[in-house]
Amino acid sequence: MGLSETAERAAALHRQAVAAQREGRVHEAMALFQQALALHKDAEVYLDFGSLLAGLSQWGPAGAVYAAALKLAPDSPDAHYGVALSLHAQGRPAEAEPHYRAVLAACPGVGAVWNNLGVALQEQGRPGAAEAAYREALRHQPEDAGTWKNLAVALDALGRTAEAESAYRAALARNPEHAVSLNNLGGLALAAGRPDEAWRIGGRMAALNPADRNGWMLLGNAAHATGRRGEAVRASAVAVRLAPDDPAPRHNHANALAAAGRREEAVAEYRTVIRLQPDSLAAVDLAVELCGLHDTAGALAVLRGAIGRHPEHGAAWRVLGQTLTGALRPEAALDALRRAVALDPGDPAGWEDLAAAATLADRVAPSIDALRRVRRLSPAYNPALAQLVQQQRHACDWRDLPALERDLIGRMRAGALGVPPFGLLAVDTTPADQQAAAERWARQKAHGVPAVARPTVSGDGRLRIGYLSADFHEHATAYLMAELLERHDRRRFAVTAYSTGIDDGSPMRRRLTAAVERFVDLRDRSDRDAAQAIAADGIDILVDLKGYTAFARTAILAARPAPVQVNWLGYPGTMGADFIDVILADAVTIPPGEEGFYSEAVVRLPHCYQPNDRHRAIAERTPSRADCGLPEDGFVFCCFNSPYKLTPAVFDVWARLLRTVPGSVLWLYAGNPLVAGNLRREAAARGVAPERLVFAPPRPLAEHLARHRLADLFLDTLPYNAHTTASDALWSGLPVVTCRGGTFAGRVAASLLDTVGLPELVTDSPAVYEALALDLARDLARLAGLKARLAAARTASPLFDGDRFARDLEDAYRAIWQRFAPAGDPR
Template sequence: MDHPETAERAAALHRQAVAAQREGRVREAVALFQQALALRKDVDIYLDFGGLLAGLSQWGPAGAVYAAALKLAPDSPDAHYGVALSHHAQGRPAEAEPHYRAVLAGCPGLGAVWNNLGVALQEQGRPAEAETAYREALRHQPEDAGTWKNLAVALDSLCRTDEAEAAYRAALSRNPEHAVSLNNLGGLVLAAGRPDEAWRIGCRMVALNPADRNGWMLLGNAAHAAGRRGEAVRASAVAVRLAPDDPAPRHNLANALAAAGRRDEAVAEYRAVLGLQPDSPAAVDLAMELLGQHDMAGALALLRGALARHPDHVLAWRILGQTLAGALRPDAALDALRRAVALDPGDPAGWEDLAAAATLADRVAPSIEALRRVRRLSPAYNPALAQLVQQQRHACDWRDLPALEGDLIGRMRAGALGVPPFGLLAVHTTPADQRAAAERWARQKARGVPAVARPAVAGDGRLRIGYLSADFHEHATAYLMAELLERHDRMRFAVTAYSTGIDDGSPMRRRLTAAVERFVDLRDRSDRDAAQAIAADGIDILVDLKGYTAFARTAILAARPAPVQVNWLGYPGTMGADFIDVILADAATIPPGEESFYSEAVVRLPHCYQPNDRHRAIAERTPSRADCGLPEDGFVFCCFNSPYKLTPALFDVWARLLRAVPGSVLWLYAGNPLVAGNLRREAVARGVAPERLVFAPPRPLAEHLARHRRADLFLDTLPYNAHTTASDALWTGLPVVTCRGATFAGRVAASLLETVGLPELVTDSPAAYEVLALGLARDPARLAGLKARLVAARTASPLFDGDRFARDLEDAYRAIWQRFAPAGDPR
């Protein structure tokens, strides 16, 4: 038992400590509390001392004092509450929770304690229990704005956003100036796609406190979401001035600058963010901006650094994969994208990227599987369906292809967006279908692309022609174009090649570079920069050789760098674009009367629209039949078209031809092993032994041309004909049987055959095609006569007359310029 004098002395010191605390003499109060406790261990002294320390935010000592009080009075609500507050303030909500509950067990009507319990539960990741606690708190203190705000946070984390919004509004009805509720409500409505409402909330925040960075950040984010680029930059810049050392406002400003096209300033801000916060996700955004500046090495370094710190960063893996694919490193891209989809298998965009990389790597099977995953995750996503159709065609996987194609065509005719026009060329569609799809695609590609300024450039009287392509290397388009470029009249035409593709260091690349007056490599330039470079050169007629095929840079054309822009050779169909003025064709590919199916003005060349190179070398040595995998005897039907051009209906015809010509074989091109397996299965289903299909692997062009000598008859495809492959066959003396199709892509072989002087090899129905092919296989003398005519045509036909083609094309350019030239141009 305490001595009465000691107890009295302790009580006196206690009273003095409380008085000193009230008068602000904190240090003296601490000493007095300690002296009192040295004399007597009293619960009230501990509680008051704990309150003093808590008021000073000395939570560690405060906790120890409250814990001492709790030992003396285990049922004391005040002691439990002090311990709870101490644990909670030190970031230990799980330890605080039982003490809050102990308080509430004895005093269940304390709304503030229920609120604190809710916060502790929320911080432990238990929002449903936190909601219960907040609602109990509000039962006792319904006018407390802070508790309404906390309830809203819990509801939002439970994905009950409508209820969360209502709770924030309840908080603001109690306190219209509750800044946190305003800010959180603004973020909620912005995420719900209501940027104008978020803007109004941000304006309220700024009016209440112009020095609050959060209000300006909300304004910047709302303007950014609404596409008001200038306002987004201005508001975000104010937030940065208010908090220059906070990486969050700087990150927002960088995003706003990037969206406004102010790329250099955006890069500087992203770098500033990383200076403040090295592990910030801004590293990924900066990498994307560097990619826009074609700084691939810098982007790769940033991405790899970000992944070293955050190996589970899905977006970084995705962008790394996209970057590696853009650098034509598809195997490395596949590895990165497989990491991305493993981390987030429910994101269809990751699977779509994986499919694209697999396609680039010529890995058809994983591409098909990835596209099927996209379809399961996002059934209404049109690009995935279109790509799946195309990839299954590349693999000759026809098992469910008719249904997929029917679905694709139905969506396209219903006005679907995101259907790449190129994929429709090999499907049975009409010219009207192809124009409608191309027009939708062109609008998507041109959206947000401003026209570049075309400065006045002094000329020398020659017409300046620019050829834009990604295929100025070993490629089918280059094989066709090389001699034409060499034979342009330099006195009348200034010719520039604009390359957006790889430099493969090949002899063809060197030949093309030497063939033109200027060869400009734009591969590492942005679309905008590339367009400005073309405009600065004063090009009169820009000829696009890509259309909507792989690696096209349509945005360059959408920026209108030349006054006249032409679609030719690379894309056998309309581009449906108001930034393309002319399509070059001939009377076979676009017959008179079909102009309405083309958005461009149709200009026809007098012979075939397709150039040819009569200098294409054919290897002197002809491989033996055994070298080619062919039997020693028997008729050889062949088709070296890309496998995606083959169709089940066409294969039915070929199977009947094989059955009708004993000992015959069908020689096909197949760079992908899936093709051989699938086609052999299809052959067996049609009563043809699988060994009667022979597959030709890729070979250098001269060797590939030489092996044509071992074939007897080339069978064309429909609805997409042989184009360069038909020219190859005719150049080697191999007759081609074709069926005239309903669209440009299905009429090219007819144009080639009519120009080379063999119109009798053009049929107008699949039945006639089959009859003609069978008749030729059974009539060696007639076939020999056709081959002899082809030998003569190598020197006599307009198809292989490079000088004549160059003059015809130049006459067309002159006529186009006279029709479309800007007013007042004297040329």
């Protein structure tokens, strides 16, 4: 066959191929294109064949065919365009770009090509260049909704959110049902803090296409952002039903379940996300929920797996640190959190967690440093300010403390959230201040906590009392409570201790376990499970011994596991909570007329509200003064209160006493070396030789009580008095001078002294407090008389009469039950 005949035969096959393609005979068309090209290489045939393959999304073969056309016709815009589309479709936008540009050089008015170039540039991470391409495309095709959407994506990537929103609205003006623009606009509204608008857009998407998962996801996210937890769960569940194998809707649904407090369901959903997408960072969210369920081992395993896959993921390291802190492994937590802040030094949450771990490890200096970093990164963040104040108080670092305290109090009085109430007890606040802060804190703690069902439990006629605490081990609260628990009348009261703290294996732990009818360890139970366990036991009166102190489990109480709930002993102030019915006090700690500052009903015990243990052993051997670093001669003022209770104003008084009483020393407790250095600096600034301050390290209780014999007079603090430390001093025979404060926390020592029969040691102003301490230091005979009266009070005073206290408390429980019992209960 001659050349012309071959070309004619190829042209005929080409025409037949095009006809077959039009009639849908695809495989026949492909064979005809190949036959035509076998006879004669022609650019037009290649272009039509490439179009067929592209229509079938066979982008690899199509690209090869278009490339062959380009060899034959290097200036062909169609060939360049075919190559560009093929490369782009195969995920090679950088290689596609020059071919798009070649098309535009020849045909600059084709808007679709400018749009595709913009997409290729966007995919290369060049949103600025993409914007220019999209704007050129819109110059030629201004009514194309897709190009407006693409422009919006580029503007959003450039951080020009307002312009991006305008571009999405322009797309929707051209096509009101443009689903991607609706979805992205809803996402921007949500990110901008307009969840109601996002909710409306999600509803519109769901109405337009109920089978579109994205609309339901947007509805769920918008509901989640506004705290409508039930709606968030329902909407995200629809998205999951529409796309059960897509991890994104499942992750959103898991988040909604977690926010709704449905932790077990959230855990199952997060696990499904990870099964569908093994490298998903949903593992971090899963670990958080496992921690909430007190499955620390499970959380640690998940986090270590996530970190193994993503070693540079700061959030995973941070949650690992949180988990280790919660497991009381602060040194390991510090290692993890140092890694977290190194990876993301601008995240204040990581520094806050680092401060918490350092505090638990009793490393005050790094805790203070971390909290100062939080303050620099987030100056308006109230919890960091509150914790910084508390940590500087623990270190007796007073250099800028007055200004920090004024700032904290000012924020609290302005209605700030996130101010822990306990930290306000030791600063100059009023009962009204403390109530306001407690009420806000209680609302935060109770938010979203559903009440547990309380089943009807048949009893034996006894009143069922439950004590809830994390301190059933070697702890100040346990020292006070032990004898009371042993002396409860088991004929009339069924007593259960619910422990949420560690088992330290100590003799005290064993004593407390034996002292009650039932001892239930709830430490590894979730708040919800713990509340359900208490409710299932049919507890009548649940007594919280923690309040808002460290390791409190307030959410257990917020779930209302008992019909009557009482705040007692562990927290000297109101909890401000509608789920706490009663606060136990006495006429000194809460004087008549101050009931309005307490959200609870005030029930007063006839003597001091504080129990004591007559079995607290005092070591027979008294150490020598030399053993304790004290001078052989000279008056010994002492204060064994925690350092955070010391204030510059009280220290001023103590410094004047030291200057006035020759040879005297001040004996203080200091478990942290920072305390000694800071207080010696403060003493020198007040004209007192630093060596006149002597510091007592921690010792076992019996030895600590024995060394009280070396002191002459205990000086109390204000505005937060000595509590257990005052009882220790009085039990050891050491007189305490106090100044009655304006709040519960500042009146406890006065209550103890009244009850022990030494009311003359209670003063009502700092000046009188100072004068009394000075008088006693100069009148050793009077001081000896006080010590003799204290020795007699060990057996005669109600303060140390465990039987009388138990009966008084039980009478109070009976009265409380009669007042607050559910209708129809006969007991």
